[in-house]
Amino acid sequence: TMELQLTPFNVFLRTILDLLQEKDSAKIFNEPVNLKEVPDYMDFVLHPMDFSTMRKKIICHQYPSFLAFENDFNLMVSNCLHYNSQETVFHQAALRLHKLGTAILCNARHQAESIG
Numbered sequence: 630t631m632e633l634q635l636t637p638f639n640v641f642l643r644t645i646l647d648l649l650q651e652k653d654s655a656k657i658f659n660e661p662v663n664l665k666e667v668p669d670y671m672d673f674v675l676h677p678m679d680f681s682t683m684r685k686k687i688i689c690h691q692y693p694s695f696l697a698f699e700n701d702f703n704l705m706v707s708n709c710l711h712y713n714s715q716e717t718v719f720h721q722a723a724l725r726l727h728k729l730g731t732a733i734l735c736n737a738r739h740q741a742e743s744i745g
């Protein structure tokens with residue numbers, strides 16, 4: 630297989646991604662929303678995002694900064710809050726993931742700053 634270049638930053642981002650993904654106990658953010666099963670999804674969400682896509686972006690060095698990584702996490706959460714109305718399980722899961730994920734990201738950002 631193509632040798633993945635595991636820079637310290639990549640390893641750091643993958644570690645944070647694993648911590649964030651653990652909080653998605655229902656695993657509703659693991660993969661892109663299936664457009665065959667949710668045909669109107671792209672009518673409401675212009676830039677879909679999910680954990681598997683974030684993992685690919687890490688491996689392909691598509692995150693130039695920790696902020697860019699945080700932005701994709703927040704995009705993923707806000708897409709879900711936008712598409713799914715308040716009373717749905719999906720909307721509630723997004724609020725919970727955002728709350729738990731913010732604490733993880735805040736701590737990680739301080740680590741990233743100290744690494745320099």
Ligand SMILES: CCOC(=O)c1ccc2c(c1)NC(=O)[C@@H](C)N2
Nearest residue numbers: 657658662666667709712713719
């Ligand atoms: C079997 C059909 O799967 C779904 O309808 C579905 C599966 C996963 C979903 C989702 C919908 N909607 C979302 O907003 C994101 C967060 N996750």
